[in-house]
């Protein structure tokens with residue numbers, strides 16, 4: 001067990017009264033409040049420089065923070081100090097919205113997993129734009145993840161994404177089109193060929209646009225998405241979002257299996273890797289891949305790179321293992337490419 005797991009994590013998990021979402025909010029607030037000295041000390045300990053250039057963007061290292069951790073960008077300056085080579089904020093929607101009823105975030109400790117049904121709780125695209133304007137440029141590339149507002153009917157989805165895109169693309173190094181969250185009714189149908197074509201036709205422009213896909217899609221459906229991505233000039237694919245499956249849970253977590261929502265962490269590792277491999281072989285490497293899902297160790301990251309990912313993101317692994325995982329993953333990448 002690392003120092004983080006034995007001493008820091010138990011404290012963080014109990015912050016804010018101990019339920020998972022309050023602890024998450026309290027930790028974000030602490031990160032947002034870090035002073036310059038704390039950030040400099042963290043940076044000295046955790047930052048790794050192993051530069052990668054992809055879709056015209058220079059990344060100081062290829063390990064990023066996945067979408068959903070810092071939806072409104074409240075702790076943005078802290079993430080590079082914790083070693084991340086890029087950050088994806090959001091998912092944000094054109095309309096501010098509260099998300100689903102609480103509780104909606106569950107830790108499955110023995111499985112190193114999380115179930116969430118947050119439902120895109122966020123302050124809205126214009127609020128994020130104002131925040132990013134105030135902050136000025138970050139130390140690392142910024143991805144901005146866009147989703148559909150719950151109140152917007154599916155038939156008007158393109159307009160809804162476009163509203164957010166127009167407000168936010170000036171601040172983004174890339175835009176992620178999230179059509180794969182299981183927690184907004186109907187959202188995943190936007191992965192259908194015609195729907196994704198409509199979205200990409202409207203959004204692809206100067207700012208690189210990547211499509212984030214679900215791990216539950218059949219290979220034929222993924223192949224269709226890839227075809228559309230290549231046709232419309234998408235900059236890449238982010239694979240994968242959380243899964244609706246419940247395989248791979250420890251006995252102690254079986255009682256949680258019935259919670260609705262997306263599962264992430266260790267049970268997703270192999271599935272995400274297989275999908276990254278499929279995308280890589282199907283496109284002959286023509287479409288850059290950000291690999292995400294169940295990266296809990298440096299070896300998991302190395303295997304995701306080997307499967308075809310050019311960049312890797314962490315969410316659940318960061319919750320369970322802390323910033324040492326970011327550093328270890330970035331170093332394993334460097335070691336494999338001397």
Ligand SMILES: Cc1cc2nc3c(=O)[nH]c(=O)nc-3n(C[C@H](O)[C@H](O)[C@H](O)COP(=O)(O)O)c2cc1C
Nearest residue numbers: 066067068090091116240241264265293294315316
């Ligand atoms: C609490 C929580 C909230 C999330 N919110 C988002 C989101 O808003 N947008 C998104 O694209 N993915 C979201 N995700 C999915 C993650 O970005 C990532 O794709 C997924 O968790 C798999 O990675 P992991 O196994 O490292 O956690 C969320 C995940 C969690 C656990």
